[in-house]
Amino acid sequence: MEPSRRNAERNTDNPPINRTYKAVARQAAVNGYRGDLREAAVSRASAIRRSQRPVKPSPEPKLRGAAAKKAASKQ
Numbered sequence: 826m827e828p829s830r831r832n833a834e835r836n837t838d839n840p841p842i843n844r845t846y847k848a849v850a851r852q853a854a855v856n857g858y859r860g861d862l863r864e865a866a867v868s869r870a871s872a873i874r875r876s877q878r879p880v881k882p883s884p885e886p887k888l889r890g891a892a893a894k895k896a897a898s899k900q
Contacts (some may be wrong), residue, residue: 845870 846867853866888896 842874845874 849867849870850863853863854860858866887893
């Protein structure tokens with residue numbers, strides 16, 4: 826028998842992104858925003874969420890061409 830999904834561990838830091846966007850769109854509609862601005866409100870929420878993500882460390886650039894051959898010959 827499969828364990829209940831209710832008992833499974835979940836990340837509770839942030840709600841699912843689609844639920845957040847749906848709530849933003851609903852609030853925009855309820856608060857009397859113009860219909861054509863609803864998409865802008867959702868994209869604004871998306872930009873805020875994107876800005877709160879941790880920054881990934883960038884990998885070291887690989888050597889190309891003559892520099893790669895030079896480094897390979899040293900080893």
